[in-house]
Amino acid sequence: MTKLPEYIAVEGPIGVGKTTLAQRLSKDFGASLLLEQPEENPFLERFYENPRQAALPTQLSFLMSRIRQMQELRQNDLFTMTRIADFLLEKDRLFAEVTLDDDEFTLYEQVYAQLTLEAPRPDLVIYLQAPVEVLLNRIKQRSRKYERLIDPAYVSRLCARYADFFYHYTTAPLLIVNASEIDIVHNERDYEALVEEIRMSPSGRRFFNPLPFSMQS
Numbered sequence: 259m260t261k262l263p264e265y266i267a268v269e270g271p272i273g274v275g276k277t278t279l280a281q282r283l284s285k286d287f288g289a290s291l292l293l294e295q296p297e298e299n300p301f302l303e304r305f306y307e308n309p310r311q312a313a314l315p316t317q318l319s320f321l322m323s324r325i326r327q328m329q330e331l332r333q334n335d336l337f338t339m340t341r342i343a344d345f346l347l348e349k350d351r352l353f354a355e356v357t358l359d360d361d362e363f364t365l366y367e368q369v370y371a372q373l374t375l376e377a378p379r380p381d382l383v384i385y386l387q388a389p390v391e392v393l394l395n396r397i398k399q400r401s402r403k404y405e406r407l408i409d410p411a412y413v414s415r416l417c418a419r420y421a422d423f424f425y426h427y428t429t430a431p432l433l434i435v436n437a438s439e440i441d442i443v444h445n446e447r448d449y450e451a452l453v454e455e456i457r458m459s460p461s462g463r464r465f466f467n468p469l470p471f472s473m474q475s
Contacts, residue, residue: 263381270386289340431460
């Protein structure tokens with residue numbers, strides 16, 4: 259197989275399939291894998307049960323975890339080939355803007371400024387997007403205990419913030435993928451078509467908006 263870009267970050271709102279894509283690319287191309295592992299955040303279930311009460315500790319826990327992973331990525335930079343992550347460090351602030359009130363966000367920014375490092379720049383960012391109703395259905399299907407009380411309004415706000423973030427994103431080459439119809443788990447041709455886009459020389463901003471092969475005749 260043709261070599262992938264050396265550092266790929268897969269991003270998108272909850273339920274869109276970023277971890278699934280990152281894991282499959284890592285397996286198929288022998289790349290090192292960096293995952294968020296939200297199940298390790300001890301505050302996340304409490305956040306979904308009571309967002310107002312648990313937002314700040316949940317966000318700070320994610321921030322500390324993401325910074326630690328970026329530090330490990332920088333330290334291992336010279337010793338690995340292709341690396342694939344299912345997050346960008348910059349998206350931590352995106353979530354903070356959605357979940358925190360003004361006073362909490364002020365405190366969060368002070369902590370963020372003290373702790374954040376210059377994260378490695380991806381060679382390609384893949385932004386997966388899908389409508390809110392598609393995301394909610396996928397979240398329901400995967401039946402994770404800590405997501406059982408997720409608020410659809412929260413998912414909607416998150417999607418809007420993601421769209422705005424990537425509308426202005428210029429830090430790295432960006433591939434925007436309509437992930438609402440294609441099935442990279444059960445349809446091999448959908449997956450192969452996406453991989454072909456990923457293997458193209460990264461540059462600027464590109465869009466991948468395919469019909470699923472299962473709908474083509």
